[in-house]
Amino acid sequence: MLDFLLFGALPYVALAVMLIGSIYRYTKNGFQVSSLSSQFLEGRQLFFGSQFFHWGMIMLFLGHLIGFLIPSAVLAWNGDPVRLLVLEFSAFGFALSSLIGILLLIKRRLTTKRIQMVSNNMDYVVYAVILVQIISGLAVAYYGRWGSNWFASVMTPYLRSVFAFNPNVDVIAQLSTSNEMALLMVKTHITSAFVIIGIIPFTRFVHFLVAPVDYIWRKYQLVIWNWNNKEIRNSRNYFPGKSRDFRNN
Amino acid sequence: MNVRSQISMVFHLDKCIGCHTCSVACKNIWTDRKGAEYMWWNNVETKPGTGYPTKWEDQDIYQGGWVKNGDTVSLKGAGKLKGLKNIFHNPNMPVLDDYYEPWAYRYQDLFDAPEGNDQPIGRAVSLITGEPMEIQAGPNWDDDLSGTPDYARQDVNFKHLSKAEQEAMFQLEKMTFHYLPRICNHCLNPACVGSCPSGALYKRGEDGVVLINQERCRAWRMCVTACPYKKSYYNWNTGKSEKCVLCYPRLESAQAPACMHSCVGRIRYLGVMLYDADQIQAVASCDESQIVDRHLGIYLDPHDPAVIKAAKINGIADSTIKAAQNSPVYKFVKEWKIALPLHPEFRTLPNLFYVPPLLPAMASVSEDGKYDTVSEHLLTGVEKLRVPIRYLSSLFTAGNDQKVVDVFKRLHAVRVSRRNTTVKDVSESQLNSVMNDAGIDVHMANAIFRLTSLATFEERFVIPAAHREEAIEMLENTGDYKGSTGFGFKEKPARGL
Structure with a gap:
């Protein structure tokens, strides 16, 4: 029953809350969609914490994404033991980097008075779930070798069944392993992952939904007109209205 | 020819008495809020001096502005590659201590202190943490302190002066200083706009005012680095950047901005300039020896029939063209040629000109x-x-x-x-x-x-009012804000949920 709740129901609750909550927050409360940087108040400690954490996280996210999208490629890559070890060790390294980063960030928040002034309760919730996520991920890699193979062959079918609205809970529930610890950690890792997705709209996590990807192809200068300046002098057009197009320089 | 209109300014430095009335007028209207206490959208510096934030002119430290890159320009410390690479920690961003830590005094202690032999005092408390603090610096602590080692001798502009010339400026008998009031330059080639990863900053087409859309700002902080004049500020409370808005609600109704209106020395002039937007890239990327001439050359003669015709095709209102013809800025900059841009080598093409102090x-x-x-x-x-x-x-x-x-x-x-x-x-x-x-x-x-x-x-002040009969509202629906303080927040500026 617990397995069904965690792996059959929680994913949908989390995804629904994330989608509805994020859209609501973006449209109704756009002002509050921000990364809430605190670098202005404290810059030095942030450097190591933030860089270690974010770059580790981005690499891990991309790794999970590849395992989800093209599991066959991961399995093919892992066919050679050397390549398997390279993948496992680098993934473990990125996780360690994230762990060190988040610990530095937690220390910074707890010990800097200025940062305390801009902290709210959800910031600590965020730290808690991220810590659980990183530590359980490291434990999976340590106890349940080899995680990359396992992800591609078990986790990807499960995730795909979730997105096909036919969750195959048994894959997780009946995961037969001699290692109790590995199973516990896998379940923790999956559960906390969905918790993270679910709390996106209520925390500073919203900032990764508005990651500035479009900056890469945008022109540098933006000029916005309140009205269509070519039409404004045309008296036949009674209400030229305002044009909010992003006209590039 | 792509004619656009721009609200421009001239500050006559020989007339500036350094009274800071402009700064206070601006502060009372715009930045008297939590998170904005340290911001002075308008500030007055003593030159030689280090300014606010400290050494803002030194782009070796802050990496602001554009640099020439072939026949175009690229951002010195931000931009697509550098900006996104540094998004998790921006190494060139000034932090609170580069400005100053804002404070207030516990005046109530003067009344509540128990009777005793000592004089009661009102201690300084930080407006950030609320704790008692030792005041290290203020926004104008270089005021009139030319010649002092901490301020004047640290002036970044001295790197072009010989040792003897510098020493001459510090001798009591020969010492000289002047004031430098600064607001946002509302540049033609704004580095802040170019640096914003989320596209929150933009230049208004109608009058060229550069603004930050508070709903789109995501606190990536690149504008703070990119602006070489350090006139984009990060609000630590709301997690959004803010900057001088040139009092656009006042401009739209043909009133002078607060800093200009309140100027005691009457040093400030404001008017419309017409310019050719097609030339921006070529002018911004020209050779440094030509930058002043090319910059001043981008502004067009508002009496020229060809310019007027092109302006009308671009939808510029007759009242704006007429204002451009009467513009005091045009007279100072183009006819009399006695006003110059501040640090044109930053290549942002600023629209604020200074009559240098004689x-x-x-x-x-x-x-x-x-x-x-x-x-x-x-x-x-x-x-x-x-x-x-x-x-x-x-x-x-x-x-x-x-x-x-x-x-x-x-x-x-x-x-x-x-x-x-x-x-x-x-x-x-x-x-x-x-x-x-x-x-x-x-x-x-x-x-x-x-x-x-x-x-x-x-x-x-020759300001054409916005044509509200043609556009019911400009960017803000002013009616929504009636009764609230200024153009304050519609919602509580909380940090997340």
């Missing part, structure tokens, strides 16, 4: 130890100036001394011409040689004199 105290201690103030020397010429031209050219012309000298010759000629009119002790040959040297005639001298010292409010 610093009329031209008298100084002569070789034999006499303090020489006779009028003969007062009118001798710009060679006798106490301030090194090289210092001013570092501020206003990217190191071109001749440009500053040309301006000074004109300002000097105006003085000689007026003295000839009022005191009548100038010989005709002297008058003619000064006027010819400066390239102006008596009419122009009188016009400069009038707009400098006698101008009325309407002559100093």
Whole structure:
């Protein structure tokens, strides 16, 4: 029953809350969609914490994404033991980097008075779930070798069944392993992952939904007109209205 | 020709008395809020000095502005690659201590202190943490402190001056300083807009005011780095950047911005300039020796029929064209050529021009130890100036001394011409040689004199109102904000949920 709740129901609750909550927050409360940087108040400690954490996280996210999208490629890559070890060790390294980063960030928040002034309760919730996520991920890699193979062959079918609205809970529930610890950690890792997705709209996590990807192809200068300046002098057009197009320089 | 209109400004530095009335007027309207206490969208600095934030002009530290990159420009410390690479930690961003930690005093302690032998005091408490603090610096702690080691000697502009020239500026008898009021330049090629990863910053088409969309700002902080004038500020409470809005709600109803309206010395002028937007890239990326000329060349003659025609095709209103023809800024910058941009080498094409300070105290201690103030020397010429031209050219012309000298010759000629009119002790040959040297005639001298010292409010601020009959609202629906403080937040500026 617990397995069904965690792996059959929680994913949908989390995804629904994330989608509805994020859209609501973006449209109704756009002002509050921000990364809430605190670098202005404290810059030095942030450097190591933030860089270690974010770059580790981005690499891990991309790794999970590849395992989800093209599991066959991961399995093919892992066919050679050397390549398997390279993948496992680098993934473990990125996780360690994230762990060190988040610990530095937690220390910074707890010990800097200025940062305390801009902290709210959800910031600590965020730290808690991220810590659980990183530590359980490291434990999976340590106890349940080899995680990359396992992800591609078990986790990807499960995730795909979730997105096909036919969750195959048994894959997780009946995961037969001699290692109790590995199973516990896998379940923790999956559960906390969905918790993270679910709390996106209520925390500073919203900032990764508005990651500035479009900056890469945008022109540098933006000029916005309140009205269509070519039409404004045309008296036949009674209400030229305002044009909010992003006209590039 | 792609004609656009731009609200531009001229600050006459010889008239600035450094009273900070502009700063206080701005603060009372816009930045008297939590998270914005440290911000001074308008600030007044003493030059030589380090300014606010400390050493803002040193782009080796802050990496602001654009750099020439072939026939285009690229951002020095931000941009697509550098900006996204540094998004998790921006190494060139000034932090609170580079400005100052804002504080208040516990005045209530003066009343509540128990009776005793000691005088009660109101301690300073930080406006960030609320804890008692030792005050380290304020926004204008370089005020009038020219010559001091902490401020004047740290001035970034001294890197172009020889050791002897620097020392001369610090001697008590020869010391010189002037004030430098600064607001956002509302540049033609704004580095802040170019650096914003989420596209929150933009330039308004109608009047060229550069704004930050608070709903789109995501606190990536790149504008703070990219603005070489450090006029984009990060609000630590809301997690959004803010900057000077040139009091656009006032501009739209043809009122002067608060800092300009309140200016005691009447040093400020504001008006419309028409410019050719097609030239922006070419001008911004030209050779540094030409940057001042090319920059001033981008502004178009509002009396030229071809310009008027092109302006109408671009939808610029008749009232705006008329305002451009009466613009005091156009007179200072283009007709009289006595106003220069601040640090044009940052390549943002700023729209705020300064009449450099002639610093009329031209008298100084002569070789034999006499303090020489006779009028003969007062009118001798710009060679006798106490301030090194090289210092001013570092501020206003990217190191071109001749440009500053040309301006000074004109300002000097105006003085000689007026003295000839009022005191009548100038010989005709002297008058003619000064006027010819400066390239102006008596009419122009009188016009400069009038707009400098006698101008009325309407002559100093020529602002076309926004045409609300054609666009019911500009960017903000002002009705929504009626009754609230200024254009404050519609929702509580909480940090996340």
